Amino acid sequence: MAARTVPAGKRMNLADYLTAGQNRIEQILDALCPPDSETPATIHRAMRYSLFAGGKRIRPLLCIEAARAIRDDVTGVEPAACSLEMIHTYSLIHDDLPALDNDDFRRGKPTNHKVFGEAMAILAGDALLTLAFQTLAQLDGCPAEVRIRLVGELASASGTVNGMIGGQVADIEGERQTPTRELLAYIHQAKTGALLRASLRMGAIWAGATAAQLGALTDYGEHIGLAFQIVDDLLDVEESSAALGKTAGKDATQGKITFPAVYGLERSHRMADDECA
Template sequence: MGFDLKLYLAERKQLVEDALEDCFPVPSGLEKSVLEAARYSLFAGGKRLRPILCLAAAEVAGGSREAAMPAACALEMIHTYSLIHDDLPAMDNDDFRRGKPTNHKVFGEAIAVLAGDALLTEAFDFVSKMDGDIPPRKILAVVATLVRASGYRGMIGGQVIDLECENRTVDLATVEYMHIHKTGALLSASLEVGALLGGGSDAQVSSLKRYGHHLGLAFQITDDLLDVEGDAREMGKKPGSDAAKNKKTYPALLGITRSREAAREHVDAALQALAAFDDRAEPLRAIARYLLVRKA
């Protein structure tokens, strides 16, 4: 019987949900409103792809998912913060996310900004309190990886490029650079963090980072394609928003057919990066293949 990706993702998603529920503060006190806003987006039904990738990488490298779980939760919190801020009127100005009104539509812009800030800062508190058996130098390496991926050298830098490219002509190299940073950096970091916490060798960490790099680009290309061809009911948001905002996407530059080919090329490269790993890497292989048929 073949590997059941749907079951695997469902089980791992539940593990992450339970860990987040156990660790993230329950709204109370004078700060109640910002915690309610943070939890609204954190528990809004995301795929939990980044934490799942982190846990899988830890196991591929020979470690345990339990040791990597705090970092996996931190990755989801960083990702959620980025979505809250991306949806703001000053950024992408979106009304819906995952089929629900965006954070600022429910709580107002000021609280939405602060909710994102709270998620980002709490994420690093999670990492700082990881199991005492993990060497401090490894925790510092995880922190450094998350900082690079989420800061101006990664996700924030990619968002800046995205905003500045809206009203000017750009080439494919610029679009790829933007997405490597805006989307790919945190995806790749998920693999790197998991590999580090799993005790992976330098070669294993490098291979998993390379897998993450190509997975991130394939994910973004298929995301761009869904914005052109996707179903609003399955996606949880209205397609066509990229074109309406003059976003620089792969389909806009390459067309539908070539974009599909580019996605397949990156999936193939991601699979090649896993060539040296045994069957423990099968979840990662299945996730890469799934990108070519995803509907949401």
């Protein structure tokens, strides 16, 4: 897939690009998510509490840039990109629940269930999951067959067969087991990698990518997904809770199967570098 050339006058540094992109995503999410004054107000407050808790918006930005790699005009792709952020946020709300990772903080703030209670946190996650697919079904100016492909792509990446939920199940069942490379690969290809890969694929599908273009972006998504997870595992070991915005060291405490547990710190750092090369 040939690289697209950006005119010199339109270039910006990475920090400015991320800030501008994140601000745009925030605006679209704000428009898509019901206001906290809408009845029933409590659930909308809970949804918005986690949705606007300071995420980096990596998944929607990847989706938008994948579309831009295929064609110049990406007007209208942002709602599709935001559906990924809704799924990601729902997964974080549920991950933090006492029945799963039992965490008190996320992005430096009390987790959803600590503020709204477990029942409302479960419902907030459910509501964001539902809103993601409603958003895709209602995409303006998007042919029906493309909307169907986008719904299928997001559902598959979020589901049980090589998807996010399947990875979460393997992660839970793998606690206290002897860490193996095979189980580690499955957990992280599914739990984290599937949604990151889908971010690239959904942008490409929305933009009308050829099979070759979709394949190239899929490969790219698999590499960055793996790099992302390796770095996340390393940060849990090497950073403080204050720096992470969540409880550090929980992977080891809970006996999670991680890259440092299987490969050690030094090799894990090299593996992350290799995936980014």
